[in-house]
Amino acid sequence: MSATRRSPVTGAVTLLGVVFLWAPLLLVVLFSLHSTGSLTFPFQGFSLRWYEEIFSSPQVRLAAQNSLIVATSSALITLLLGTLAAYGLARSSSRLRGPLALLFFLPITLPGLFIGIALLVAFSRVQVTLSLVTVTVAHLVYVFPFFFLIARSALERLDPALEEAASDLGANRWTVFRRVTIPQVWPILVGAACLAFALSFDEFVITFFVIGPDSTLPLFIWSSLRRTVDPSINAISSLLLLFTLILFMVTFALATWGERRRRGRGLAEDPLALTPVPVAKGAA
Amino acid sequence: MAGGQGGRSQLMKRAGPLALAAPATLGLLVFFIAPLAAFAVYSFLTGALYDVKAPLTFENYTEAAGSDLNRQLGRNSLVVGALSALIAVVFALPIAYWLRYAAGRWRALVLFLIVASFLASYLVRIYAWRSILGGNGLINRGLTELGLIDQPLDFLLYNRFAVIIALVHIYLPYVVLVLYAGLAPLQPSYLETAQDLGAGWVQRWRRVILPLVAAPAASALLFVFVLSAADYVTPQFLGGTNGALLGVQVQVSFVGTGDYAAGAAISFAMLAGFLVCYALIALGLRLTRLDRVRFAA
Numbered sequence: 001m002s003a004t005r006r007s008p009v010t011g012a013v014t015l016l017g018v019v020f021l022w023a024p025l026l027l028v029v030l031f032s033l034h035s036t037g038s039l040t041f042p043f044q045g046f047s048l049r050w051y052e053e054i055f056s057s058p059q060v061r062l063a064a065q066n067s068l069i070v071a072t073s074s075a076l077i078t079l080l081l082g083t084l085a086a087y088g089l090a091r092s093s094s095r096l097r098g099p100l101a102l103l104f105f106l107p108i109t110l111p112g113l114f115i116g117i118a119l120l121v122a123f124s125r126v127q128v129t130l131s132l133v134t135v136t137v138a139h140l141v142y143v144f145p146f147f148f149l150i151a152r153s154a155l156e157r158l159d160p161a162l163e164e165a166a167s168d169l170g171a172n173r174w175t176v177f178r179r180v181t182i183p184q185v186w187p188i189l190v191g192a193a194c195l196a197f198a199l200s201f202d203e204f205v206i207t208f209f210v211i212g213p214d215s216t217l218p219l220f221i222w223s224s225l226r227r228t229v230d231p232s233i234n235a236i237s238s239l240l241l242l243f244t245l246i247l248f249m250v251t252f253a254l255a256t257w258g259e260r261r262r263r264g265r266g267l268a269e270d271p272l273a274l275t276p277v278p279v280a281k282g283a284a
Numbered sequence: 285m286a287g288g289q290g291g292r293s294q295l296m297k298r299a300g301p302l303a304l305a306a307p308a309t310l311g312l313l314v315f316f317i318a319p320l321a322a323f324a325v326y327s328f329l330t331g332a333l334y335d336v337k338a339p340l341t342f343e344n345y346t347e348a349a350g351s352d353l354n355r356q357l358g359r360n361s362l363v364v365g366a367l368s369a370l371i372a373v374v375f376a377l378p379i380a381y382w383l384r385y386a387a388g389r390w391r392a393l394v395l396f397l398i399v400a401s402f403l404a405s406y407l408v409r410i411y412a413w414r415s416i417l418g419g420n421g422l423i424n425r426g427l428t429e430l431g432l433i434d435q436p437l438d439f440l441l442y443n444r445f446a447v448i449i450a451l452v453h454i455y456l457p458y459v460v461l462v463l464y465a466g467l468a469p470l471q472p473s474y475l476e477t478a479q480d481l482g483a484g485w486v487q488r489w490r491r492v493i494l495p496l497v498a499a500p501a502a503s504a505l506l507f508v509f510v511l512s513a514a515d516y517v518t519p520q521f522l523g524g525t526n527g528a529l530l531g532v533q534v535q536v537s538f539v540g541t542g543d544y545a546a547g548a549a550i551s552f553a554m555l556a557g558f559l560v561c562y563a564l565i566a567l568g569l570r571l572t573r574l575d576r577v578r579f580a581a
Contacts, residue, residue, distance in 0.1 A: 005472060007386040010378035014387075017379045018394060021401040021456065024412035027422065031415070042429070081308040088304030100305055103312055109507075111514035113531050114323070114551055115316070117538050121326060121548075122319035141316050144308065173301075202405045205517060209538065221407045225414075225521060237408040244403045252396065 025241060032234035050235035060236065063220040067201050070132055070216060074139040075197035078147045081140075082196075083189055086151035087177065101152075108145040112205030115141060120209040130212025138210045139203055143196040150192040154185045154258075187258030194251040198244050327552045331545030344549030354533060354550060361530040361554075364444055365513030368451040369505045372459045375452065377501070380463035381493065385472050395464075402457035410521050413450045417441040417522070442524025450522055451512045459504045466500030467493070469578070498574040502565045510558050530554060 035047035054060045085104060089097055107115060119138050120130075128134060158181065166180045167173070182189075204218035211219060217240065224230045327344055329336035348354050379398075383391055416422045417440040424436040440446065470493070478488050516531035523529065530550060537547025569575040 004388040005385045005475065007382055010382035011386060013375070013378035014382040014394065017375060017456065017460070018397055021453065022397065024409065024416060024453065025401065025404055027416065028408060028412045081311065085305040085308035088301045091301040092305075094300055094302045096302060100302070100309060103309065103317075104305075107312070107316055109510075110320075111511055111531070113514050113516055113534060114320070114555065117534065117547070117551065118319035118323040119315065120538065121323050121544070122315075125322055137315055141312065144312070148308075198403055202403075202407075204407055205515075218405070218407055221405075221411070222517075225407065225411055233411060237405065237411060240405050240408060244405065245400055248400050248403050252399075 028234050029238040029241065031231070032238040034231070034234075037231040050232045051239075053232045054235050054239075057232075059215070060217075060220060063215045063217045066132055066214055067217040070136050070139060071197045071201040073136045074143055074200040075193045077136075077140055078143050078196045079189065079193040082144060082147040082151050082192075086148055086155055087181065090152055090155040104148045105145050107141050112142065112203075116206040116209035119206070123210065130210055132211075132214055134210045134212070135207055135214070135216070138206045139200040142203060142206055143199045146199060147192045147196050150195070151185075151189055154188040154192075155181070158184055185258065187254040191251040191254035191258065194247050194254070198247045198251075201247075202240070202244065323548055324552055326544055327548035329545055331543050334542035334544065336545050336548075344545045345553060348546060348549045348553060354530070357528055357530040357533050360444070360526075360528060361513040364447055364451070364519075364527065364529060365509040367444075368448050368455070368512040369508035371448065372452050372455050372508050373463075373501050373505050376456060376459040376463050376504075377497070379460050380467055380497070383460070383464050384467040384470075385475065398457045398460055402461075406454060407517070409453055410450055410518055413446065413453065414441065414521055417446050417449075441522060442527065444523070444527040446522040447515075447519050447527040447529070450518050451508070451515065454518075455508045455511065459508060462500050462504040462507075463497050466497040470496050495574055495577045498572075498577065499569055502569055502574075506558075506562060506565055509561065513558075514554060 030043070032050055033046045033048070034043065035045040035049070038044070085100075089101060089104075116138065119134070119141070123130060123134055162184070163176050163180050166176045171179065202218060204222060207216060207219060208222070215223075217236070221233060221236060221240075224233050224236075326336050328340050328342065329344075330339060330341055331344065383395060387394060414421070418424070419436040419438060419441065421441070423440060424433070427433045428436070474492060475488055478492050483491065513529065514531045514534075515529060516535040519527050519529040519532055523532075531554075534547050534551050534554075537543045537550070566575075
């Protein structure tokens with residue numbers, strides 16, 4: 001590695017940025033442990049009462065259960081459809097590649113408000129009753145591009161010689177895919193599916209329009225936010241943060257491991273393998 | 285499956301690997317493109333309560349454009365979206381620079397913190413800012429305790445300022461990542477060369493760094509602008525009247541007043557506005573030739 005440049009000013013801005021990003025979130029966690037309902041200092045001692053409150057609430061439990069069902073289904077279906085689509089596009093030389101890649105990317109460019117309302121309109125036109133199924137469908141539209149971008153870039157960075165060698169040795173396409181391609185990329189694909197899970201688990205903007213009478217965790221938080229200042233929101237929010245953080249660490253670890261296995265270096269040299277940054281290329 | 289292994293591979297050969305993308309293509313056509321098309325048609329139909337009916341009309345658009353409220357909300361969306369996007373990009377530039385050239389062994393940790401914060405719940409962030417900025421919130425209570433104020437400062441919450449802070453908080457990590465990726469091709473040695481040739485830091489930024497990140501920065505700018513201007517949740521909880529945005533009006537048309545046609549017209553007017561912004565940015569990059577800046581890796 002070449003010499004690190006000294007740059008105190010940008011270092012200070014970075015520190016400010018990290019504090020700006022994390023301080024509000026950590027405050028929520030801190031006050032989730034507050035013994036009184038107050039959201040301000042002076043801090044009057046720790047207590048787990050807000051956590052006890054949410055764990056004994058049947059509404060929270062039901063909402064969390066619904067969120068888990070929706071996020072798991074979205075992640076698994078995306079893993080299947082997204083892997084097929086990304087592999088198909090990465091190994092094809094058809095002229096349809098460009099338009100299809102655009103179609104698979106397009107939902108990212110549209111604000112959730114419009115996706116949600118368009119689906120609401122469509123579902124009501126064909127008289128589909130709103131339920132967790134419609135929510136899952138909506139989440140699939142939302143998370144698919146993220147998964148696709150990561151999966152496609154992982155598949156395109158593979159060395160084609162390995163697949164060619166396998167097929168020269170007589171393996172059919174399915175065997176090549178199963179025994180040569182997948183073993184090289186599965187940690188990144190599973191990592192991307194975890195990202196899809198996290199995005200779905202936290203989705204509110206689209207969900208709001210297509211959920212009907214059910215509830216998910218973000219919807220529960222939203223309705224508590226509308227009512228009053230309810231200190232148990234702190235506890236739910238903190239658990240949600242913790243959960244996403246764990247999920248992200250699993251994702252990060254899988255991707256690091258996957259990259260190391262593939263080419264002997266870790267994400268520290270290429271930490272963007274797992275962030276859907278190609279957004280930048282598509283958007284302008 | 286009937287043809288067994290041979291039949292299947294025969295089929296694969298004819299359709300090509302692209303056939304594997306068929307299920308996803310079908311899914312997005314049915315659940316993304318078709319609904320959007322139906323939504324667009326709604327904007328040209330006559331409104332009925334929680335429904336639309338014939339005949340086709342352009343009136344929804346003229347009515348939407350004629351409404352004083354919509355115009356005010358449109359201006360708010362423009363200002364809030366543009367300021368959030370600009371602040372996020374200006375804030376992110378030094379961070380991306382530091383991560384790329386000065387971070388050293390801190391790079392992995394700081395990148396991790398930034399990406400992880402991006403995944404933090406959207407509603408939790410809004411809630412956090414409301415607790416911090418509110419009349420009974422952290423800042424006001426803190427200042428009162430310290431004896432610095434006796435009345436809560438009411439300019440902190442329920443206005444544009446609060447909405448912009450929350451939106452910058454939501455999108456900053458994304459912008460940092462885009463700019464950091466944009467700097468990837470620019471080797472540290474290039475900066476050293478520029479320095480050796482006598483370029484001060486202003487010149488290095490102006491003539492080496494900024495031209496390279498102009499295209500990614502413009503795309504991040506557009507992305508944050510669009511998502512901010514169409515946000516309907518943040519302004520509801522933090523915006524008050526001064527910070528209300530056009531997205532709220534769209535949401536209300538569909539879940540409150542039931543005026544589907546009006547809501548659809550506002551939505552597609554907004555989308556048209558976004559396309560104009562996109563075209564302007566693309567044109568700007570092209571005219572300044574900034575879209576062609578490349579550095580060999």
